[in-house]
Amino acid sequence: MKVWKPDIERHNQPLYLALISALQADIDCGSLAVQDRLPTQRELADSLGIAIGTVTRAYAEAERRGLIHSEGRRGTFVGGMQTSRSMLASLVKERPDAIDLSKNHPSYDLDPDLAAALKELSRASDIHRLLEYPSTAGMTHHREAGARWLGELGMKADPDSVFITAGAQHALSVILGAEMHRGETICTDNFTYLGMRAIAQQQDLNMIGLEVDEVGIMPDSFEAACRHHRVRVLYCMPTISNPTNRTMTVLRREEIAGIAAKYGVTVIEDEIMRPLVPEQSGFIAELLPDQTYLVVSTSKALAAGLRVGVVRAPDAARQRMVESLTASCICLPPLMIELFARWLDDGTVRDVVTQRRQDIARRQKLVDPLLDGFVCHRHPCSYHCWLELPDGWTSVRLAMETQAQGVVVSPGEVFATESHPAYEAVRISVVSPSAAELEQALGIITGLLRGTITPRLPTV
Ligand SMILES: Cc1ncc(COP(=O)(O)O)c(C=O)c1O
Secondary structure (H helix, E strand, O other): OOOOOOOOOOOOOOHHHHHHHHHHHHHHOOOOOOOOEEOOHHHHHHHHOOOHHHHHHHHHHHHHOOOEEEOHHHOEEEOOHHHOHHHHHHHHHHOOOOEEOOOOOOOHHHOOOHHHHHHHHHOOOOHHHHHOOOOOOOOHHHHHHHHHHHHHOOOOOOHHHEEEEOOHHHHHHHHHHHHOOOOOEEEEEOEOOHHHHHHHHHOOOEEEEEOEEOOEEOHHHHHHHHHHOOEEEEEEOOOOOOOOOOOOOHHHHHHHHHHHHHHOOEEEEEOOOHHHOOOOOOOHHHHOOOOEEEEEEOOOOOOHHHOOEEEEOOHHHHHHHHHHHHHHHOOOOHHHHHHHHHHHHOOHHHHHHHHHHHHHHHHHHHHHHHOOOOOEEOOOOOOEEEEEOOOOOOHHHHHHHHHHOOEEOEEHHHHEOOOOOOOOEEEEEOOOOOHHHHHHHHHHHHHHHHOOOOOOOOOO
16 A cells, blocks of 8 residues: 655645645645545654644645545545545536436335325324423334334334334434444445445444345354454344345344354344335344344335334343433424324335335336346345446446436445445436436446447546
8 A cells, every 4th residue: 555655845835734735736646546545644744754733734624625534543535525425415416407316215206195194193182292392212102103013024022122213314323322432343234325334434433344245244254353353333234235235134144143142243233125025034133132223214115204213222222222312312203203103003104115115116127128238236125226337437437427428326435335445336226216217317327338328528
């Protein structure tokens, strides 16, 4: 790995500005590339013989200018956050007219009838109770609804171990708040859910990406990480992982649970896609109930704006969860949870899920012939495809090129736990655009990859 040694003598400025000018010059001439790791502040101060405070000031200002970004304990990297999380947002923002295949959300046309549900709710005699402060753990009948839903999905849960959150992202944040401290290690798939990366970065956690095969996280890779690091938590998405679409078999869940048990690793089992998958393949939480947090949410199955997540926590973690929830929001708005509980009871959840499954199946069928000949990881119940790119393409280059041609996709790089992804791929949503737009967009993507459409951007 090359070590950056800036030439600050050339710049006749105060030291910290000279450092920024040298950084800019090295980026401009190409000797530093996006995602190159910079030396730590201490290393740079020592190698240049200057005060560490000068380097701290220079790095802070360079970050403010978008030249570099810090990823907590992983280090400081060339390029602003533009190159990772917010890259997606800017790809969409810069081309509001583009066909957006970057969003992994369900079809809003199939959302339940909110007006009818609110009308019905307005007739309830105790509706005023929804405006009172509930306890942090929430209203009893809301926790019971959460437990009932988990039961329908195949996981028996005591309502006392169930916590309602404002969606799965909030659940993950609350769980990590309850379980982890700054600098501790969390393992996950080598391409992982963007939101988890964001929390790990915000909480300054050390994230290790694990190797994955066709059925998810590989036991050897997990065990090696446990042997060489003090792994506190494993975050996994056993059903239709985001973005790689892997689903663990029963055997794989058992293997992962076995290793977690052996090394005392807490598991966060994110099953946000489980309600959409008809066949049952068990839960890690069933195999390892005292060490596993199970997370589901209404976002992919029912309605994304409802913001209801359901967590089944280990018994011993209840108090920590209450404390973490209190720190995060005191308590949840009961109105949204009430809608969920009523939709669960009157069969709306089941009906909407059935319609969503049919909708996804139609889209996946449409995509089938269009992606023929490519290495593409798909699942019949997934909202997206994970398309591996032929040699010569990086995910960022393809994303920028398709954007120039009016199509936005999610580059694999934004999901990668390492600064250099294991391989190049893009995530393509198949449900959010119209069918005609999807066909047109896939024509552009595959045309570029096959070389039948000429790129518009210069190659660098
Ligand atoms: C794997 C995974 N977990 C959690 C979330 C967050 O879900 P929610 O909208 O319920 O916060 C998402 C959203 O895309 C996701 O894909």
